[in-house]
Amino acid sequence: MKLAIASGKGGTGKSMVAANLAYTLSRTEPVTLVDCDVEEPNLHLFFPAPATTTEVTVPVPVVDETACQHCGLCEDFCQFGAMTVLSSRVLFFPELCHSCGGCMLVCPNDAICEVPKRIGTTTISTPPLNLKLISGMLDTGNPHAVPIIRAAKKLAEGDPLVICDTAPGTSCPVVETLDGCDACILVTESTPFGLHDLRLAVDVAARLGVPIGIVINRSDGKDQTTLEFCTDQDLEVMMTIPFEREIAAIQNRGDLLCRVQPEWQRAFTALLIKCKALAGGD
DSSP states (O other): OEEEOOOOOOTTTTTHHHHHHHHHHHTTTTTEEEEEOSSSSGGTTHHHHHEEEEEEEEEEEEOOOOOOOOOOOHHHHTTTOOOOEEOOEEEEEEGGGGOHHHHHHHTTOOOOOEEEEEEEEEEEOOTTTTEEEEEEEEEEOOOOOOOHHHHHHHTTTOOSSEEEEEOSSSSHHHHHEEETOOOEEEOOOOSSSHHHHHHHHHHHHHHHTTOOOEEEEEEOSOOOHHHHHHHTHHHHEEEEEEEEEHHHHHTTOOOOOHHSSSTTHHHHHHHHHHHHTTTTOO
């Protein structure tokens, strides 16, 4: 089973839910936790362990000016503006390149080849119990998170239970993470901003055909508006986590709720059972 933990906005406790769920389940079965928030991965802070790092590269074009006739076909093909053909040379803007390879294919003089360019890394670590942690890390200044996410997800292929912690929001990195998942937990908070962004996240997951369950975090007991939205959308609220100082303190010092307060393990185990039912499994 592949499960995504997502949220419409940052700061809702998405990574907290992912980390506690992975920790609880890894006590009884193998679990792979994939940190797909590649711009700001943080799950390694909860599970410190030695890691193996691998570079992630993408192909980018290089123009042989001695063979180029400056016909402009590569510029016409590129929909992202990464190639600009002048009368005497070709300007290439790597930040805009999406590594599609089209410029190389349309060049009539074979003046374009591709070379690998590093955009980030993936790491694999094996903390105690049955947990494998995979983290993607985008290099500073690089705008393309999706290839890092794909590389991280590929490292988890074939594993029996995979939990993917997405980036916040509803942008391309979230879509890439949700793609291929059997179910999605959306973590929200009962605030106007939380509900607004929950609506957006529900729409994205629904368009991708991923079944959705809801976790309300930092509940102050005034969840009625959020509950009404979930009822209208036929979404199950699978767990409610109260707004308590001790829970916040546990998180802030880099610990896990289910490790400090083991009574929460039953709730997180039940959360997986509900997700399996949501996905149509046992």
